[in-house]
Amino acid sequence: MSGCGWLLLAAVLGPVLVPVPVLGGSLTSDPPCLIISEVNADNPKLDTTEFVELYHTAGRRAALDGYTLVFYNGNGNVAYKVLDLRGHTTDERGFFLVGSVDLRPKPSIPLPPNTVQNGPDAVALYRSAAARYAEKMNATAAGLVDAVVYMTRRTGGAEVLAEVLTPGQRAFQEDEASHAGDESIERCLLSGDAWTFGLAPPSPGQRNRCVQPTPGQPLISELNLAGGQADGWVELAGVWGSGPLVLVVMDAAGGVTTSIDVEITGDAMVTITIEKSFMKGDEAGAVALYGGRAVDFPPGGGLSPSQPTDAFVFWGRGGGPGQNLTETLIPGRPPYRLSPSLREGGVYLSRCGVAPGPRDPGVFWEAPQTPSQPNSCPWPRTCPQSPGRSPSLSTPPPHLPPWGRGDFVINELNADSPGAAEDGEYIELWHPSGRRVALAGLWLLLFTANANRPYREVSLSGHFTTARGYFLLGSDRLVPAPSLRLPPNTIQNGPDAVALYRSPDGPPSVLQRGAVPTAGLLDAVVYRLKGSDKEARALSDALTPGQLPLLEDASVLPGDEGLSRCGGLHPADLSAFTVAPPTPLRENACPRPPPPPEGVVVNEVSVPRWTNQSQQQGAFVELVGPPLTPLKGLVLLALGDEDRGAAILALPLTGSTDANGFYLVGNAAGAGNHDNLMPSPGASLITLCVKPSAERCTRGSQKGTTVPVRGGVGSLCHDVFSVCRAAAAAAAGGLRDAVAFSQQPALLLRLGAAAGEQVLPEAR
Known part of the structure; x- marks a missing residue:
C-alpha cells in the first residue's frame, strides 16, 4: 500500500463465490468461523512487537483444535514456521494472539523477536490434520481457511504465494511510511459481505478500527429511517467547501417526495431532518445528494438524469425499488433491504464499510446513532471464506500518485461516435513527461464483457508519442490521423473495456491464460451503455475493482462526446473521467474550475x-x-x-x-x-x-x-x-x-x- 490510509488495497478473499442479489441489515447469518484479523510483520527499528491476530466471529471463547498457522517465506515460497493451535482457545471476546514476547497484551503463543518476516511473505490458516504441515514445505492450498499475502514497496516478489494462497488477488503492500510510528495490516468489511485489508495503527487483541477515510466529497454518513412513526434524519459528511447541495427523497419509482437545501456551516457534519410522511419505509425509496438547489428538484418531479454525489436506495417492506431508480442512482449495486426492526419505530444505519467510493448501500450497517460523532460500527460476523458469500465488489488497486508510476495513462476514449459507420472512434494515451517517448513493450487490449476476453490485442512497440506526449489509435478516417489506424466500428460501444499493459515478453493474454490479465497493467477504463452496468462486473472487478463502469452518455452533449481524463492521473481511477467533447491530440475539454481562491x-x-x-x-x-x-x-x-x-x-x-x-x-x-x-x-x-x-x-x-x-x-x-x-x-x-x-x-x-x-x- 502506498500509504493512503483507508483507500484500501488488495483484499485476500477465499474461493470464488456466488453473488448476493440484495443487501440486508443482518450481520449474523453465517456460522461462526476463525479468520486472520490483523498482521503486524514490520515494526520500527527492532521487530519486538510483531503479531498475528486471529478472531472467532462468534465473539466468545472458542477452541482452536484442528487449526494450524503457517508462515511462508516469499524467497522460495516455503514454510519457515508452523504452529499447531491444538489445545489453545480464543479469549472471551474471540481474539487469539501469536506474537513477540514483548507484545502487550501478552500473546497466547510467544515468539522470539524478529520472527515474523517483513515480506514478501504470507501467513496462512489451515483446518486439517496438523501432521500434513511442516517447515520447508512448499506453499499449499490444501485445507486452507484463510491467508494474507504481503510485501513491501521495496521488495515485491509475492506473486507465487498469491497465486497459490489467494488466487486472483494481488498481494497486500505494506508501507512503513503510512503512519507515524507503527502500523499493521487490519481486516475490515468493504461492502456487503466483502472483506479487505488496510493499514492502521496496531490494535492487538482489540476490534479493528476500520476508520473511514476523510471524504474527498460530500457523503451520506448516517440515516435514521423512522418507519413513519417519527421524523427521520440524514447525516452528511464532507460538505464544507463543496458548493450548494440539495438532499432529495424519492419513492420507489424515482418520484421526488421532498427536496431540502443543505445549509453548509463550518462543521464537519450536517444533519438534515426529514418529515415522517415523506419517507416511511413501508415501500422502497431512495435518498440522494445532488449539487444544486431544492428548486431544481420540485416535489412531484421525476427522476433526474444527472448523477448524484451520493445515494442510498432501500428495499421496503412492501417491495423493491424500480429498476430505473436503482440503475440511475447506484448502478451495479443492489439496494439495501431494511430489517424488520423498522416496524418497531425506526432503524439506524451508519456508513461502516471502508469502500472508498460513494453510491454503495452495501457500506451501511445497522449501528447505534452517533450524531456529529464518528460512526460506531459493530464487529461483523460474516466469514470471508464462506460458500455462498461473495464480495459485492473487489478492492481497488494500490493507490498511486497523481501521475501514476511515471508511465503512460489512458487520456481519452471515444467508443461511440455518431452515425452507423462510427469512423470517429479513438483511444488517446498520454505520457506524464509531456515529451516524445517510445512505446516499446506496451500493449493495448480491447475487452468485451460478453466473454471477458480481449477481442483485439495491439502491440505499440516501434511507435512514439508526439512531442507533447500524446499517442492516438483510432479509425483510419479520423482527423487528425492516428498513429495506429483501425477499421471503422472496431472499438465496441460497451459494456466493454480498454486496458494498457507493459508486457515486453509478449501479449498479456498469452502470458496469463484463463483470466483477465492484471500483471503489467498500467491503466484501464471500463465503460458501458445505459442498463448494461451489471454485464461489465467481471471486467470491473479485474481491471478497475471497486468502481462503477463509466457511461458515455450521448444525451449529455450535442453531436459527439467521449470520456476525457479531467480529475487527475491515477491509473485505473474512473472518477478522473468526464463526458466531454472529443479533443484528439489536444488538451482535454474539461469543465472550468470554480473561481480561484484568493490570498493562497x-x-x-x-x-x-x-x-x-x-x-x-x-x-x-x-x-x-x-x-x-x-x-x-x-x-x-x-x-x-x-x-x-x-x-x-x-x-x-x-x-x-x-x-x-x-x-x-x-x-x-x-x-x-x-x-x-x-x-x-x-x-x-x-x-x-x-x-x-x-x-x-x-x-x-x-x-x-x-x-x-x-x-x-x-x-x-x-x-x-x-x-x-x-x-x-x-x-x-x-x-x-x-x-x-x-x-x-x-x-x-x-x-x-x-x-x-x-x-x-x-x-x-
Whole structure:
C-alpha cells in the first residue's frame, strides 16, 4: 500500500463465490468461523512487537483444535514456521494472539523477536490434520481457511504465494511510511459481505478500527429511517467547501417526495431532518445528494438524469425499488433491504464499510446513532471464506500518485461516435513527461464483457508519442490521423473495456491464460451503455475493482462526446473521467474550475537533500492563506531543470486550508523509504494531506508528489487540470504563485519568475 490510509488495497478473499442479489441489515447469518484479523510483520527499528491476530466471529471463547498457522517465506515460497493451535482457545471476546514476547497484551503463543518476516511473505490458516504441515514445505492450498499475502514497496516478489494462497488477488503492500510510528495490516468489511485489508495503527487483541477515510466529497454518513412513526434524519459528511447541495427523497419509482437545501456551516457534519410522511419505509425509496438547489428538484418531479454525489436506495417492506431508480442512482449495486426492526419505530444505519467510493448501500450497517460523532460500527460476523458469500465488489488497486508510476495513462476514449459507420472512434494515451517517448513493450487490449476476453490485442512497440506526449489509435478516417489506424466500428460501444499493459515478453493474454490479465497493467477504463452496468462486473472487478463502469452518455452533449481524463492521473481511477467533447491530440475539454481562491500562496518548501541528512526532514510544500479556504481548482506544479529531465508534475489540491490558514503538501516530520516514481534524478517524495496542526500529516495522506532538488515548485496553477499539467499555465495566465530554485533561464521564464530572485538552497 502506498500509504493512503483507508483507500484500501488488495483484499485476500477465499474461493470464488456466488453473488448476493440484495443487501440486508443482518450481520449474523453465517456460522461462526476463525479468520486472520490483523498482521503486524514490520515494526520500527527492532521487530519486538510483531503479531498475528486471529478472531472467532462468534465473539466468545472458542477452541482452536484442528487449526494450524503457517508462515511462508516469499524467497522460495516455503514454510519457515508452523504452529499447531491444538489445545489453545480464543479469549472471551474471540481474539487469539501469536506474537513477540514483548507484545502487550501478552500473546497466547510467544515468539522470539524478529520472527515474523517483513515480506514478501504470507501467513496462512489451515483446518486439517496438523501432521500434513511442516517447515520447508512448499506453499499449499490444501485445507486452507484463510491467508494474507504481503510485501513491501521495496521488495515485491509475492506473486507465487498469491497465486497459490489467494488466487486472483494481488498481494497486500505494506508501507512503513503510512503512519507515524507503527502500523499493521487490519481486516475490515468493504461492502456487503466483502472483506479487505488496510493499514492502521496496531490494535492487538482489540476490534479493528476500520476508520473511514476523510471524504474527498460530500457523503451520506448516517440515516435514521423512522418507519413513519417519527421524523427521520440524514447525516452528511464532507460538505464544507463543496458548493450548494440539495438532499432529495424519492419513492420507489424515482418520484421526488421532498427536496431540502443543505445549509453548509463550518462543521464537519450536517444533519438534515426529514418529515415522517415523506419517507416511511413501508415501500422502497431512495435518498440522494445532488449539487444544486431544492428548486431544481420540485416535489412531484421525476427522476433526474444527472448523477448524484451520493445515494442510498432501500428495499421496503412492501417491495423493491424500480429498476430505473436503482440503475440511475447506484448502478451495479443492489439496494439495501431494511430489517424488520423498522416496524418497531425506526432503524439506524451508519456508513461502516471502508469502500472508498460513494453510491454503495452495501457500506451501511445497522449501528447505534452517533450524531456529529464518528460512526460506531459493530464487529461483523460474516466469514470471508464462506460458500455462498461473495464480495459485492473487489478492492481497488494500490493507490498511486497523481501521475501514476511515471508511465503512460489512458487520456481519452471515444467508443461511440455518431452515425452507423462510427469512423470517429479513438483511444488517446498520454505520457506524464509531456515529451516524445517510445512505446516499446506496451500493449493495448480491447475487452468485451460478453466473454471477458480481449477481442483485439495491439502491440505499440516501434511507435512514439508526439512531442507533447500524446499517442492516438483510432479509425483510419479520423482527423487528425492516428498513429495506429483501425477499421471503422472496431472499438465496441460497451459494456466493454480498454486496458494498457507493459508486457515486453509478449501479449498479456498469452502470458496469463484463463483470466483477465492484471500483471503489467498500467491503466484501464471500463465503460458501458445505459442498463448494461451489471454485464461489465467481471471486467470491473479485474481491471478497475471497486468502481462503477463509466457511461458515455450521448444525451449529455450535442453531436459527439467521449470520456476525457479531467480529475487527475491515477491509473485505473474512473472518477478522473468526464463526458466531454472529443479533443484528439489536444488538451482535454474539461469543465472550468470554480473561481480561484484568493490570498493562497506558497509559504515554505523543503527537500531532504537541502538539509543535514541526520535530521530526517521529509520533503514538503506548505501553503498559507485565509483560514478554511476551499482549494478546489488549484493545481500544485513541480518542474525540474532541463538537465534533470524537466519533469512536469501536476497535483490537484482538495479540501481547504485549516483553521490557521495552513495547508501542507508533504510530511514535515520525516519521510520513509520510497521508490523514485518519476524520471527526475534525485527527486524526493512527499505526500498530500491537509495540515491539522504543527505535527506530521496523519492517515489519509496521498503519497507520491515529487519536489525536484533543482527546479521550481509551488506554482499554483488555477485552470483546467489538463492545461496545468502540460505547464501551459504561464502562457494562459493561470499561475497564482511560484518559487524557483534553479539557474536555468528557460525554467525561470516558464515560471514567470523574472521579477523575483533565484533561491538556491545549500546543505547546512
